[in-house]
Amino acid sequence: MKKLKMSNLQIVAAGYFLVVLTGTLLLMLPVATVDGADTSLLDALFTAVSASCVTGLVVQDTGTHWTLFGQLVILALIQIGGLGFMTISLSFLMLTRKKIGLRHREVMVESINSSQIGGVVRLTRKILIVTAVVEGIGALLLSLRFVPQYGTAKGLYFGVFHSISAFCNAGFDLMGNYDSIVAYSADPLVNFTLMGLITIGGLGFLVWEDLWQKKWRLHRLRLQSKIVLSASFLLTVGGGLVLLLLEANNLNVGMDSGERILTALFQSCTARTAGFNSVDPAAMTGGSKLVMMTLMFIGGSPGSTAGGIKTTTIVVILMYTLAGIRHERSANIFGRSLGDDELHKAVYVFFVNLLFVLCGTTVICALQNLQLTDVLFEAFSAMGTVGITTGITRDLIPASQLVIIFLMYCGRVGSISFAVALMERKATPPVTMPSERINIG
Amino acid sequence: MKKLKMSNLQIVAAGYFLVVLTGTLLLMLPVATVDGADTSLLDALFTAVSASCVTGLVVQDTGTHWTLFGQLVILALIQIGGLGFMTISLSFLMLTRKKIGLRHREVMVESINSSQIGGVVRLTRKILIVTAVVEGIGALLLSLRFVPQYGTAKGLYFGVFHSISAFCNAGFDLMGNYDSIVAYSADPLVNFTLMGLITIGGLGFLVWEDLWQKKWRLHRLRLQSKIVLSASFLLTVGGGLVLLLLEANNLNVGMDSGERILTALFQSCTARTAGFNSVDPAAMTGGSKLVMMTLMFIGGSPGSTAGGIKTTTIVVILMYTLAGIRHERSANIFGRSLGDDELHKAVYVFFVNLLFVLCGTTVICALQNLQLTDVLFEAFSAMGTVGITTGITRDLIPASQLVIIFLMYCGRVGSISFAVALMERKATPPVTMPSERINIG
Ligand SMILES: [K+]
Ligand SMILES: [K+]
Numbered sequence: 030m031k032k033l034k035m036s037n038l039q040i041v042a043a044g045y046f047l048v049v050l051t052g053t054l055l056l057m058l059p060v061a062t063v064d065g066a067d068t069s070l071l072d073a074l075f076t077a078v079s080a081s082c083v084t085g086l087v088v089q090d091t092g093t094h095w096t097l098f099g100q101l102v103i104l105a106l107i108q109i110g111g112l113g114f115m116t117i118s119l120s121f122l123m124l125t126r127k128k129i130g131l132r133h134r135e136v137m138v139e140s141i142n143s144s145q146i147g148g149v150v151r152l153t154r155k156i157l158i159v160t161a162v163v164e165g166i167g168a169l170l171l172s173l174r175f176v177p178q179y180g181t182a183k184g185l186y187f188g189v190f191h192s193i194s195a196f197c198n199a200g201f202d203l204m205g206n207y208d209s210i211v212a213y214s215a216d217p218l219v220n221f222t223l224m225g226l227i228t229i230g231g232l233g234f235l236v237w238e239d240l241w242q243k244k245w246r247l248h249r250l251r252l253q254s255k256i257v258l259s260a261s262f263l264l265t266v267g268g269g270l271v272l273l274l275l276e277a278n279n280l281n282v283g284m285d286s287g288e289r290i291l292t293a294l295f296q297s298c299t300a301r302t303a304g305f306n307s308v309d310p311a312a313m314t315g316g317s318k319l320v321m322m323t324l325m326f327i328g329g330s331p332g333s334t335a336g337g338i339k340t341t342t343i344v345v346i347l348m349y350t351l352a353g354i355r356h357e358r359s360a361n362i363f364g365r366s367l368g369d370d371e372l373h374k375a376v377y378v379f380f381v382n383l384l385f386v387l388c389g390t391t392v393i394c395a396l397q398n399l400q401l402t403d404v405l406f407e408a409f410s411a412m413g414t415v416g417i418t419t420g421i422t423r424d425l426i427p428a429s430q431l432v433i434i435f436l437m438y439c440g441r442v443g444s445i446s447f448a449v450a451l452m453e454r455k456a457t458p459p460v461t462m463p464s465e466r467i468n469i470g
Numbered sequence: 471m472k473k474l475k476m477s478n479l480q481i482v483a484a485g486y487f488l489v490v491l492t493g494t495l496l497l498m499l500p501v502a503t504v505d506g507a508d509t510s511l512l513d514a515l516f517t518a519v520s521a522s523c524v525t526g527l528v529v530q531d532t533g534t535h536w537t538l539f540g541q542l543v544i545l546a547l548i549q550i551g552g553l554g555f556m557t558i559s560l561s562f563l564m565l566t567r568k569k570i571g572l573r574h575r576e577v578m579v580e581s582i583n584s585s586q587i588g589g590v591v592r593l594t595r596k597i598l599i600v601t602a603v604v605e606g607i608g609a610l611l612l613s614l615r616f617v618p619q620y621g622t623a624k625g626l627y628f629g630v631f632h633s634i635s636a637f638c639n640a641g642f643d644l645m646g647n648y649d650s651i652v653a654y655s656a657d658p659l660v661n662f663t664l665m666g667l668i669t670i671g672g673l674g675f676l677v678w679e680d681l682w683q684k685k686w687r688l689h690r691l692r693l694q695s696k697i698v699l700s701a702s703f704l705l706t707v708g709g710g711l712v713l714l715l716l717e718a719n720n721l722n723v724g725m726d727s728g729e730r731i732l733t734a735l736f737q738s739c740t741a742r743t744a745g746f747n748s749v750d751p752a753a754m755t756g757g758s759k760l761v762m763m764t765l766m767f768i769g770g771s772p773g774s775t776a777g778g779i780k781t782t783t784i785v786v787i788l789m790y791t792l793a794g795i796r797h798e799r800s801a802n803i804f805g806r807s808l809g810d811d812e813l814h815k816a817v818y819v820f821f822v823n824l825l826f827v828l829c830g831t832t833v834i835c836a837l838q839n840l841q842l843t844d845v846l847f848e849a850f851s852a853m854g855t856v857g858i859t860t861g862i863t864r865d866l867i868p869a870s871q872l873v874i875i876f877l878m879y880c881g882r883v884g885s886i887s888f889a890v891a892l893m894e895r896k897a898t899p900p901v902t903m904p905s906e907r908i909n910i911g
Contacts, residue, residue, distance in 0.1 A: 271832070274836065275832070275835070275836050314835055314836070314839070315831075315835040315840065315841060315842030315845060316831070316832045316833075316834075316835030316836050316842075317835075318842055319828065319831055319832055319835065319842060319846070320832065323828065346817060346821060347821070349814060349817050349818065350817060350818050350821040350822060350825075352814070352818075353814060353815065353817070353818025353819075353822070354818070354822065358814075369810045369813075372810075372813065372814070372817065373790060373793070373794060373799075373813070374794065376787060376790050376791060376794070376813065376817060377790065377791050377793075377794025377795070378794075380787060380788070380791040381791060381794070381795065384791075387760065387764065390756075390757070390760055391712070391716070391757045391760055391761065392757075393757075394716070394755055394756040394757030394758075394760065395715065395716050395755070395757050398755070399756065400756060400843070401756030401757075401759055401760060401843045402841070402842045402843050404756060405760070
């Protein structure tokens with residue numbers, strides 16, 4: 030009987046697979062594609078995976094290739110993928126916490142448990158309400174710009190589409206010509222609205238709930254919230270500052286200082302895994318591309334719509350690295366010590382993601398002759414479900430497209446599996462082996 | 471009084487600094503440079519750092535720019551750098567082990583201690599004898615090829631120079647035109663002799679002593695030796711196999727199958743941090759460059775002449791990653807469990823190295839307009855003290871050269887510091903902070 034029982038991860042993976050399958054079939058209907066254009070099975074699959082995994086890499090331009098029906102299918106996949114992901118991973122995080130709490134009662138005081146949240150059903154209702162409100166406000170703000178430009182119907186539709194796409198960190202756009210929001214690179218309204226939506230979605234529900242419960246008194250927040258907020262702030266502002274410097278003699282030539290700061294901040298914000306872009310990534314300097322890849326790899330925060338290895342993962346790793354530099358045995362942050370369990374998990378998440386990116390890149394490089402930087406950028410983008418590209422997505426041969434599809438799927442489902450992993454962790458190894466010391470480094 | 475006392479690391483760093491300084495001054499003497507050529511302070515410094523840190527990156531061709539005197543200075547720096555490094559790091563490893571042993575008596579049984587080795591003086595004597603014998607045999611074998619080609623005197627000199635350069639994992643060559651040993655790419659004698667020397671030097675003294683003491687009965691070896699030997703074998707053969715596949719339609723076109731296998735194996739072997747090359751790295755496919763960068767980053771084994779983060783570091787990380795995938799709490803290998811202390815150190819070593827490479831690359835990209843892949847390759851090469859380049863070393867502006875010099879120095883001195891770090895580690899943190907759980911991934 031045991032063999033027939035699916036693990037939590039298998040259920041999630043199967044669920045995503047069903048969503049992808051449905052999306053692919055709907056996108057293959059003639060009504061989804063504009064007259065004269067052709068959608069192959071692979072293109073439909075690629076689009077469905079990209080949408081439901083809220084990645085945003087596309088082989089067919091969303092605004093011009095698909096009909097309104099096709100675009101609504103994509104929007105539905107984004108909403109299901111983004112919300113479903115957040116709800117599912119949050120539910121697992123709750124259950125994990127509960128299970129941990131039962132084992133380590135001393136740390137339960139500060140940790141959320143499922144009775145506090147009020148169960149998965151109440152959680153889901155809360156998430157749905159917050160999502161509707163935030164996406165609604167975002168759509169209204171964006172419409173202020175789009176309605177005068179495109180007329181009422183199209184302007185409102187554009188507002189709703191891009192608001193959902195931003196909140197879910199999907200990065201799909203309707204601007205046409207694979208251009209993302211480059212046309213609005215100097216527009217504060219569009220930029221700040223999108224950045225707000227991306228940040229709210231990417232910080233994750235738990236952080237906002239904590240902020241709400243503690244009435245915005247930052248020093249009283251849970252450790253998790255403090256780490257997420259400070260890491261997100263430092264990454265966005267620090268990343269923006271570095272991009273500002275690196276593009277000073279390149280992309281920024283001809284921009285006024287306001288536009289320079291706006292584009293730098295927007296690119297830094299969107300790299301952590303929203304996937305819009307207001308400048309052409311292919312035109313960036315090598316240094317900026319490296320910074321973007323790093324930001325894409327790190328991604329957002331646990332229990333959010335964002336992808337990547339997550340801010341908490343990189344903070345745990347950097348804190349342990351800092352402890353090593355200081356010759357200290359324990360890694361501390363905000364007056365709390367981090368546990369070895371967290372380090373184990375951070376190492377696992379970091380290296381599984383890195384191995385997928387490195388293997389995916391090598392396979393694509395073996396399949397076709399492309400620049401290493403472009404392929405690496407594409408693989409980081411797919412694995413972190415980011416969606417920014419230097420433009421090679423459409424040059425990929427079918428086998429390479431399958432690699433990118435695989436990375437997008439693993440990047441998203443894998444993220445959930447990391448939450449599941451700790452939950453399903455064996456309490457004690459079947460056989461305890463004797464330990465033996467070795468030299469490192 | 472305490473402030474005046476230097477730490478072990480400071481002593482090592484100061485020692486390396488003195489060697490570099492002496493080397494730079496000697497290389498700046500007019501007698502070091504061939505008539506008509508010019509050696510700037512920066513070129514001399516670059517060469518002295520590259521030689522004493524056994525890296526092998528050069529801004530002036532070793533065979534044609536320097537006189538015999540200059541080449542002998544370089545050779546002396548290589549021998550001092552390689553041997554000194556091995557001796558110093560081994561001494562620290564011994565002392566570390568002893569200190570650990572006193573704290574954790576249960577793991578002392580299998581661990582070497584300094585009385586077993588017979589003190590640092592006896593250790594150094596042993597190392598000197600082994601080095602002389604191995605380098606002597608290597609020089610003889612290489613001379614079998616070089617004497618018929620260049621005559622007795624030059625042939626023997628070439629044999630000695632390249633034997634020392636290979637054993638010390640330095641990668642300096644006298645072939646001229648920055649060509650390394652490309653002319654001998656199909657020569658089994660030269661290739662296998664160099665690979666032998668590189669491997670012997672890169673496995674480290676402790677492994678050979680263990681093999682000797684256990685009379686080559688592999689199953690009785692210490693855990694460290696088992697890990698080092700199996701990782702080195704898998705990386706060399708696995709890396710070679712991947713390179714063979716990736717270059718099938720590129721560099722390997724026109725080669726017979728023997729030469730294909732030989733060049734693939736040689737490149738895989740030399741990337742882990744010897745730094746010779748028998749094919750042009752710039753002509754490799756993107757995938758091969760990525761594989762080479764990975765191999766360069768990993769490097770050789772602790773207590774050897776090689777650089778990089780070391781095989782044991784990557785094995786510990788991968789074993790913990792594997793444990794995560796299996797939902798297991800402890801990482802086991804060869805019937806032994808690895809400790810959290812080893813993981814702490816592996817994480818520290820990995821990320822300090824990675825951060826230096828990423829920051830160095832970003833700074834060089836900011837300073838001048840070069841391809842990201844080339845700069846990344848160069849930075850990995852410098853930090854791992856490898857010496858393979860896609861050819862941009864001579865295109866670097868002075869500020870970029872200083873970055874590479876900095877990375878080479880940190881890569882080498884840092885390696886020693888990692889051994890020191892554990893030794894000087896505080897047994898208990900000054901204040902134990904309460905722990906609080908966070909979500910990862
Ligand atoms: K995205
Ligand atoms: K080297």
